[in-house]
Amino acid sequence: MINFNRSNIPAELNSKWVHYTKLFLGRRKTGQGTFYWNKYPNSSGIPISHFIIKELLNISNYHCAYCEKFPLWTSDETIDHFKPKSIYPLGAYQWSNLFPACDNCQTCKLNKFSVELLKPDELTFNFNKYFMIDYTTFKILANPRAIKFDRKRANKTIEIFNLNEKAHLISRRHQFQRYHGTNAQNRDLNDFAYRYMF
Numbered sequence: 001m002i003n004f005n006r007s008n009i010p011a012e013l014n015s016k017w018v019h020y021t022k023l024f025l026g027r028r029k030t031g032q033g034t035f036y037w038n039k040y041p042n043s044s045g046i047p048i049s050h051f052i053i054k055e056l057l058n059i060s061n062y063h064c065a066y067c068e069k070f071p072l073w074t075s076d077e078t079i080d081h082f083k084p085k086s087i088y089p090l091g092a093y094q095w096s097n098l099f100p101a102c103d104n105c106q107t108c109k110l111n112k113f114s115v116e117l118l119k120p121d122e123l124t125f126n127f128n129k130y131f132m133i134d135y136t137t138f139k140i141l142a143n144p145r146a147i148k149f150d151r152k153r154a155n156k157t158i159e160i161f162n163l164n165e166k167a168h169l170i171s172r173r174h175q176f177q178r179y180h181g182t183n184a185q186n187r188d189l190n191d192f193a194y195r196y197m198f
Contacts, residue, residue: 001065001066001068001118001120001125001127001157001196002063002068002120002127002195002196003120003121003122003125003126003127004059004060004061004065004120004121005059005121006059006095006096006121007055007058007059009095010051010052010055010095012040012048012051012052013048013051013052013093013095014095016038016040016048016093017093017094017095020038020048020092020093021089021090021092021093021094023038024085024089024092024093025089025090028089033089035085035092037049037052049079052079052098053077053078053079053100056079056098056099056100057072057077057100060099060100060120061190062190063100063190063193063195064076064100064101064102064105065080065099065100065101065120065121066080066099066101066102066105066109066120066157066161066163067102067104067105067161067163067168068193068194068195068196069102069104069105069171069193070190070191070192070193072100072102075103076102076103076104077100078100078101078102078103078106079098079099079100079101080098080099080100080101080105080106080109081097081098082097082098082099082113082117082119083097083113084110084111084112084113086111087111087113088113096121099120099121104162104167105161108160108161108162109160109161112160114156114160116149116152116153116156116157117153117156117157117160118130118153118154118156118157127196128143128196129143129146129150130142130143130146130150130151130153130154130157131143131154131158131196132144133172133196133197135176137169138168138169138170138172138173138176139164139169140158140163140164141154141158142154142155142158171193171194172193172194172197175192175193175194175197176194176197178192179192179197179198
């Protein structure tokens, strides 16, 4: 995770999110609580998710907000509800609850949630405050210098997003080797996955 500043709510969501939420709550009340992204008016039937994902990817520099996967395949360009919409339906269309996530993070998280889970857009979030990297295994660990509650939050985040699965460890090692083998003058950090390592 890398901290990012959330932009203003996209126009396509700003004027309608309360209305969309009411419709969703109504569907849930009648037992037809299927969530879907409404079509944006005057957009030839394009769902608002099309506009939202573009803005979310823009603010995260096209990285997964949670695991830092980059580049994302089109199938990875998903919108995660930080607080699951099945448990917190009022957040289903709330801009501050929406994050760009790869398909793997979506699958790992599903409807899991904890108040301890770290959010990359928290003003005080800093990777090094909560985590450290073991550069022999490329595992993410809770920072042993952090206070107990912050270590608990780090461990919960690692657990929910399965940030130490084997594919991540191998990919981190490859990115680390690639970064240190790249000409420093032409290096752009946003061209790398796992930017928190550098």
